[in-house]
Amino acid sequence: MKSLEELKQNLESKMPGVTSVLEEGCLVISKNDWLEVAKFLKSSPLYSFDYLSSVTGVDYPDRLEAVYHLYSIEKKIGPLTVKVRTDRQKGEIPSVTPVWRSAEFQEREAFDLLGIHFTGHPDLRRILMWEGFAFHPLRKDYVAEND
Amino acid sequence: MTEENLSTLATQTLEVSLGPQHPSTHGVFRMNATLDGETIVKLKPVMGYLHRNHEKLAEDMTYLGSMPYTDRLDYICSMTNNFAYALAVEKLAGLEVPERAEYIRIIMAELTRLVNHTLLIGFLLNDLGAFFTPVLYAFREREKILDLFESVSGSRMMCNYFRFGGVKIDFSPGFLEGVKSIIQNYPKFLDEFEKLLSENEILMARCQNVGVLSKELAISAGISGPMLRASGVPYDIRKVDGYSIYNRFNFRVPIGEVGDVYDRYYVRILEMRESIKILAQAVKEIPEGPFISPKGAAGAKAPRTFKPPKGQVYGRIEAPKGELGFYLVSDGSPKPYRYHVRPPSFINLTILEDMCIGNKIADAIVTLGSVDIVLGEVDR
Numbered sequence: 001m002k003s004l005e006e007l008k009q010n011l012e013s014k015m016p017g018v019t020s021v022l023e024e025g026c027l028v029i030s031k032n033d034w035l036e037v038a039k040f041l042k043s044s045p046l047y048s049f050d051y052l053s054s055v056t057g058v059d060y061p062d063r064l065e066a067v068y069h070l071y072s073i074e075k076k077i078g079p080l081t082v083k084v085r086t087d088r089q090k091g092e093i094p095s096v097t098p099v100w101r102s103a104e105f106q107e108r109e110a111f112d113l114l115g116i117h118f119t120g121h122p123d124l125r126r127i128l129m130w131e132g133f134a135f136h137p138l139r140k141d142y143v144a145e146n147d
Numbered sequence: 148m149t150e151e152n153l154s155t156l157a158t159q160t161l162e163v164s165l166g167p168q169h170p171s172t173h174g175v176f177r178m179n180a181t182l183d184g185e186t187i188v189k190l191k192p193v194m195g196y197l198h199r200n201h202e203k204l205a206e207d208m209t210y211l212g213s214m215p216y217t218d219r220l221d222y223i224c225s226m227t228n229n230f231a232y233a234l235a236v237e238k239l240a241g242l243e244v245p246e247r248a249e250y251i252r253i254i255m256a257e258l259t260r261l262v263n264h265t266l267l268i269g270f271l272l273n274d275l276g277a278f279f280t281p282v283l284y285a286f287r288e289r290e291k292i293l294d295l296f297e298s299v300s301g302s303r304m305m306c307n308y309f310r311f312g313g314v315k316i317d318f319s320p321g322f323l324e325g326v327k328s329i330i331q332n333y334p335k336f337l338d339e340f341e342k343l344l345s346e347n348e349i350l351m352a353r354c355q356n357v358g359v360l361s362k363e364l365a366i367s368a369g370i371s372g373p374m375l376r377a378s379g380v381p382y383d384i385r386k387v388d389g390y391s392i393y394n395r396f397n398f399r400v401p402i403g404e405v406g407d408v409y410d411r412y413y414v415r416i417l418e419m420r421e422s423i424k425i426l427a428q429a430v431k432e433i434p435e436g437p438f439i440s441p442k443g444a445a446g447a448k449a450p451r452t453f454k455p456p457k458g459q460v461y462g463r464i465e466a467p468k469g470e471l472g473f474y475l476v477s478d479g480s481p482k483p484y485r486y487h488v489r490p491p492s493f494i495n496l497t498i499l500e501d502m503c504i505g506n507k508i509a510d511a512i513v514t515l516g517s518v519d520i521v522l523g524e525v526d527r
Binding site: 053058102105109113128 | 202484
């Protein structure tokens with residue numbers, strides 16, 4: 001893959017108004033731009049990230065972070081790690097299921113276990129825990145019943 | 148009743164809940180199907196019955212402490228689960244793996260692929276109605292490999308054999324002879340299996356053009372492993388990433404044309420033949436030497452002193468079921484801050500509904516069988 005620097009510059013020149021930050025080899029995108037950037041990354045002939053391998057989240061003391069690992073099957077490049085941050089209370093991030101179908105179950109899982117609300121997801125329900133369960137067990141402040 | 152009368156009859160769809168306790172669902176998994184006659188119009192998978200919050204457990208123990216737990220993800224392929232996890236942690240901690248250990252790992256991974264694919268084909272025949280005869284022949288062959296696993300790790304299925312920077316122990320005496328006998332005899336078994344199955348009229352009628360998955364949807368839905376390749380995408384992580392020492396071996400990546408159940412069956416047969424090729428090369432070239440690096444051995448003795456530097460990593464391998472990935476975040480302590488598994492069979496289920504709509508209910512069971520799921524991994 002061409003360097004991350006180059007990708008960032010390319011992204012910002014093709015999509016004015018979008019700002020991204022490079023951090024520990026990851027591309028950090030603001031949540032308001034994420035859906036547009038996702039479409040660009042998939043359709044851009046230079047990168048064509050057609051394969052969204054993994055979607056997950058991390059709970060930090062001050063924020064929730066969704067982490068995406070992208071590959072291109074066509075160009076045989078990757079992984080590109082994209083991070084999108086949100087607050088811990090409302091925790092809203094736009095869903096990329098319309099762009100990559102593989103996000104469908106994985107976003108449901110991140111919603112279930114971490115409480116990230118993926119807006120625009122076609123069917124955002126719990127997937128591993130049962131309906132009516134009140135908590136998000138992968139949050140760091142979750143205390144199990146018998147603890 | 149005349150044609151005319153029939154068309155005015157009021158009909159309604161029927162909802163059927165298959166599972167969670169149903170022999171065709173390969174564990175505690177449920178499919179809520181809506182049927183119009185016998186045709187599926189809607190199908191929603193329901194999972195989580197085996198959920199034990201594997202990731203949360205792992206975040207509360209040392210890195211090495213999770214190794215035996217990874218055995219229990221895909222409990223048919225514990226060796227490759229160990230492999231993926233060890234690879235991710237080694238990337239995070241910057242550990243080297245000695246030459247001999249790399250070969251040992253490849254031999255274990257390819258033996259596991261034989262186990263998995265053989266068993267999958269046996270169970271697929273179960274789903275097709277050949278109840279338990281083919282699967283017992285599959286079990287017979289699998290048992291020979293499990294005996295070898297037991298001789299090195301002490302356990303048939305929960306091997307817990309890999310360590311960061313190598314493996315737990317060197318081969319037991321006679322192990323390589325055992326692998327050589329498998330290399331010699333497995334093709335004969337595959338020939339026999341194929342003679343009975345590959346051109347079997349019933350199998351072809353039930354599998355061809357059933358559960359078709361297009362190339363485009365397969366890529367977009369993140370499908371991986373034999374299922375992706377059966378849809379005609381020549382993407383094998385062993386080739387693309389060349390992790391461990393896979394780029395030294397000569398093997399081909401079989402692909403399908405139609406993307407139906409039959410292609411998924413046949414791609415797996417061909418993959419087993421390629422695995423045997425890799426095994427033959429590995430057994431021939433394996434050098435003498437240490438089976439774990441000194442740093443790795445120290446970490447394995449005292450897991451609490453093993454503290455990878457701050458950072459994050461995504462490591463993936465071509466597990467028998469597809470792309471098995473581990474995403475780890477380290478804060479410099481002996482426990483991972485975040486530990487995430489990217490399970491192939493969970494993500495491969497995303498398009499189960501798409502493959503089943505328009506097919507008969509009996510075909511849904513075969514389609515699910517060809518996806519190759521293990522609930523220990525789907526639910527985690």
